[in-house]
Amino acid sequence: MIKVASYNMRKGIGTDRRRRPDRTLDVLCEIDADIICLQEADRRFGGRSQVLTPHLLADHSPWKAVPFGTRAASMGWHGNAILVRKEAEILDCEPIHLPALEPRGAVMADIDLGGQTVRVIGMHLDLSGLWRRRQAAAIIAHIEVSTDRYPTVLMGDLNEWSAMAGCLRDFGRDYHFAETGPSFHARRPIARLDRIMVSSDLIVADAGVHFSPAARKASDHLPIWATLERKSEPGSR
Numbered sequence: 368m369i370k371v372a373s374y375n376m377r378k379g380i381g382t383d384r385r386r387r388p389d390r391t392l393d394v395l396c397e398i399d400a401d402i403i404c405l406q407e408a409d410r411r412f413g414g415r416s417q418v419l420t421p422h423l424l425a426d427h428s429p430w431k432a433v434p435f436g437t438r439a440a441s442m443g444w445h446g447n448a449i450l451v452r453k454e455a456e457i458l459d460c461e462p463i464h465l466p467a468l469e470p471r472g473a474v475m476a477d478i479d480l481g482g483q484t485v486r487v488i489g490m491h492l493d494l495s496g497l498w499r500r501r502q503a504a505a506i507i508a509h510i511e512v513s514t515d516r517y518p519t520v521l522m523g524d525l526n527e528w529s530a531m532a533g534c535l536r537d538f539g540r541d542y543h544f545a546e547t548g549p550s551f552h553a554r555r556p557i558a559r560l561d562r563i564m565v566s567s568d569l570i571v572a573d574a575g576v577h578f579s580p581a582a583r584k585a586s587d588h589l590p591i592w593a594t595l596e597r598k599s600e601p602g603s604r
Contacts, residue, residue, distance in 0.1 A: 368572060368596045369480055372400035373522035373561055375491070375588035378407050378446075379418040382553055382584055388418050390585045392428055398577050398592050401452050401480055403430065404489030404522040408448035409441045417442035429453060433460045433476045445472035447489045447523070455480050463509050465502040467493055473506055477517055483597065485569075486510075490523035496533050499526060503534035507541065518597055519566040524588065528558055538564055545574035547591040553583050563593045570596050 374395065379388040395403060409415045415438050424430060430450035432442045434457075442448040444462035451457065456479040463473040473490035488506060492499045510519060521542060527535050535544075542564035549556035556576065565571060574593035582589050 368594055369402065369483070369485065370400040370592060370594045371402045371404075371487070371520055371522060371563065372398045372577075372590055372592040373404045373406075373489070373524075373563055374590035375406040375524040375561060375586060376408060376418065377586040377588065378410055380586070382587060386418075387585070388420070388423060390581060392419060392423060394577070394579070394582045394585045394590060395430075395450075396428065397579055397581065398590055400592055401455070402478060402485070402487055402520070403450040404487065405443065405448040405450065406489070406491040406524045407446045408443050409446050416440035417448070424450070433457055433474070435460055435462050435474055443489075444474050445470050445491070447472055447474045447491055449474055449476050449487055449489050451476075451478050452480065458484065463488070463506060465505050467498055467502065468495070469493065471498075471502060473502075473523070475509070477515070484517050486517040486519040488519065488521045490521065490525070492523070492525050492527070492534060494526055496527075499534040500537055503537040507537065518568045520569070520595065521564040523562070524560055525562050526560055528560070535562075542566060543571065545571045545591075545593040547574045547593065548576045550576050550589040550591050551587065553587050553589050556589055561588060561591045563591060565595060568598050570598055572596055
């Protein structure tokens with residue numbers, strides 16, 4: 368069983384308009400997930416430097432960032448990043464280029480956790496419904512053409528306000544949604560903008576939204592999480 372989480376960390380800027388990377392890390396430590404997909408993990412302008420610095424992760428967390436190698440100072444790709452336990456083995460990783468009017472992207476990594484391999488895709492989709500559907504199609508196609516097949520988790524800020532339309536319907540043809548709950552706005556969550564989806568060979572054992580005093584202040588989104596286990600092979604015990 369593994370625990371995963373997704374968090375639009377808003378570049379470390381809280382609802383009090385203060386940038387506090389240490390507060391963001393405190394929230395992640397409260398969740399204590401094995402794999403975390405982050406959105407808005409890098410600063411928007413200049414060198415797009417990462418908000419959770421290498422020093423902060425190395426000395427004050429149990430995670431390391433998956434190295435996508437897109438920008439020297441960045442953690443991820445268009446703000447999308449993946450954190451994994453320091454003892455995890457990163458088998459492969461790559462950015463996914465998405466069709467977009469504004470800078471958007473997704474990231475993919477194959478992670479070995481104690482002998483179990485899982486594929487993780489992190490994303491932050493467009494504000495436009497038309498572009499969200501195009502981006503969902505690009506992500507699904509990217510997974511389908513991959514040579515290797517692993518149990519797959521897709522996580523991120525989908526920016527979809529509908530209950531099960533648009534890109535949600537597209538993803539829902541092949542993936543099951545974890546019942547996490549509303550995560551936006553952090554002060555009064557009413558929208559399920561953040562989602563966790565899994566392939567048919569994974570079971571969502573539990574899922575939810577992380578409510579805590581720190582989480583309500585650290586970003587305008589609340590983090591979501593899920594505990595997953597792999598389905599038993601037919602005939603196995």
